[in-house]
Amino acid sequence: MSDNSILIENKGQLVDHLASGVRPDRSTWKIGAEHEKFVFHLSDHAPLSYEGTDKLPGIKDVLLAFTDKGWEPVLENGNIIAATRDGASLSLEPGGQFELSGAALSTIHNTCDETSLHLKEAREVGQELNIGFLGLGFHPDLERSQVPVMPKARYGIMRAYMPKVGSLGLDMMLRTCTVQVNIDTESEIDMIEKFRIGLALQPLATALFANSPFTEGKLNGFKSRRSHVWTDTDPDRCGMLPFVFEDGMGFERYVDHVLDVPMYFVRRNGQYIDASGQSFRDFMAGKLPALPGELPTMEDWEDHLTTLFPEVRLKKYMEMRGADGGPWARLCALPAFWVGLLYDKDAQSAAWDLVKNWTVPDMERMRLEAPKLGLEATWQGSKTFKDLAAEALKIADQGLKARAKLSSSGETEQGFLTALWESAESGLTPADLLIEKYRETGSTEFLYSDYKY
Template identity: 70%
Template sequence: MSSASINSEKSMPIESKADLIAYMEKGSKPDRASWRIGSEHEKFIFYRPDYSPLAYEPEDNKPGIKTVLQAFVDRGWEPIQEKGKLIAAKQAGASITLEPGGQFELSGAPLKTIHNTCDETSTHLRLTREIGEELNIGFLGLGFHPTLKREDVPIMPKGRYGIMRSYMPKKGSMGLDMMLRTCTVQVNLDFASEADMVEKFRVSLALQPIATALFANSPVSERAQNGFKSLRSHVWTDTDPDRCGMLPFVFENGMGFERWVDYMLDVPMYFAYRNGVYIDASGQSFRDFMAGKLPALPGELPTLQDWEDHLTTVFPEVRLKTFLEMRGADGGSWSRLCALPAFWVGLLYDQTAQDAALDLIKDWSIEDMDSLRADTPRQGLNAQLKGRPLIDWAKEVLTISNTGLKNRQALSTSGETEQGFLSPLWDTVKTGETPADRIIRKLNTEWNGDYTKIFDQLSY
């Protein structure tokens, strides 16, 4: 389908809930050969001489975020602007976008294997390092900013973020921290059918705390140890109860595309986008929108583009669009950016592995999963589930994922499977030391409490 045809379809008014269900159903890909892997990661940018953040515009002799984006454009990336300001760039199916506090995100192209996604990530990071040397800046992979207070974070000039910044404090105490001071790594995966989507959703939602623990990498904030292994994960527990949480209905009979649509219709809106402008519709109802009664746009009906936009405004640990997004991991080191998609692809792109994962969680109650979700940000792999430490469960899950990657037989040009991308995670369960534990150990020993070492030692 041409881009013109796609845009035309997205601009058609939604006439009923059935249109929304049909849209979700279009995500099904019965042919496994068409399944792809989309990896994403965010990173903080800092000015090397003093470890300070970059504002959008250059100031004094210090580059701005705009300068960084322009450096990508100068190297062949296509610029994307909003109200005349450069806010993103795209190339070959991938895009670079800005999070609210200037966090830099790579959203990768849909690719076939972990070898491909890791090559894409590595190419991007080599380019960021080149640009970093040119501009005297660094890129840091961490779950939560280690030094900045909320009020010290520069604000990016994107309309939707202004609406969110105003609305967030009405719903929770940590929504602005989520926006301004966190970074994540995630992977987006396909499903064969509605039934397959439900299985994948249940497995990934139940096991997300294990990913959180394995990738925990935010034990420091405002130049102090904060008592968490993943403060980023904890932040989501008090961001907005209307659009976050464990989603018990996913495990109930009747879960499917229609149930997800019903959930999304009950989530309050943030905005609508018209003629290049974000219109504040925060707290308003998409159901009213479908009835032509949205206060922000009286008499107008939503389009499929409005629905796509609305789908981006919920933040559970797993999010359904026309694919599934795994959202439970802290940003981290180069190798772990490749390990996260490998972890989930191993579990969910081989039927034997998916069946084993389903069997593993079959006796977990919603109460078990809620408790684990609450405990993991602070306790990491020491959290308990059914009387066993989470590290033991993590070993079982890694074994299943490893089997799935072996069964896939997706080989590199040198004949290697994707199993090697799990190596950092195997090291974690063998030693019991997560990235967060390593930072704590280093700060308490060789770094001598010097928090700038985090920037010096852990940037890409």
């Protein structure tokens, strides 16, 4: 019997599941980079439907083109919905956003090589199919109703549920793209400290990577519209998780939180069963209305974990989730930022010293300011995020230097922070540069030529 098919009969199994992810040996720590991007037809910048037409390719054709490059197809109900290769996967978000979930690799050099190879292949596919890939946090032009919907069953359940709990959940599903990094921990204590540092500094990451100032072809008043969208998506499963900063935080406390988040679905025999709004606690008691009398498996638990969307998400590893999708250099900069802060003991200690006296209300205010103000947001009274960025980047830089993970040409990982240093020194986010160009041209047209991968 596989671990995933084991029946869950008590909460301790769920705690043990999360705890099993810790890696006491730091030499085994890995880095997993992920990013999403919009796909568009070069001819008119329209999005790709799944099937396409006789004359125009669809998202299905994009995935099939990658299978011609050695990726293995993943099917659902006869539709190709993903592809895998060498521990990495390509998948579709609800509105056809195209995601690379990278393999667990040892250095940022490795993750950036992986990203570069993927984008090289994406360019080749783009030339074959006359399409482009665009890295922004929020779609610059499309109305929600204009976004094609992908044929993935879980997304149908989510689309029906989202409007019941927030006004922007469908925007999150259909019109946003993000970049994130997955990191390891060495113990429960280390997990708690990383979780707290990650949540505290997620607003800074949002500001540094802010890259979504347009909605439906016009300025929207935000530097990161994507980040703002999460504030009204679903209060049960999003946000800054104040309990993480309380005494008693640990794997069990996080399990309790997850158990209190309503479910979306259960998978059985390759089919998705709607369990939206139902309780995983009831499931463990054999009282789930969607599957009366059945107990959950560990695979059900892992599915449920993926339906939470806080600023930092805990699985067997930790996901840092605060950044907009963006240009090539910043796809490598995000893992450099977090690995620099959290993979060297001295750097992590310095990062904790930076944030340990912040209050939850302080952090909540920073979380709300960052999407609108970017690096002009404030902390500790009159200080700006520009100042905070300089302090955090100094720590991250020293952390990467201390890691001493060298490329084949003898370079450390510090160079991957260059784009962030430029923002910290100028006070300008990627969104500020887009806003300036928009004001010069009066249009978002430049994005599809100047900012495509």
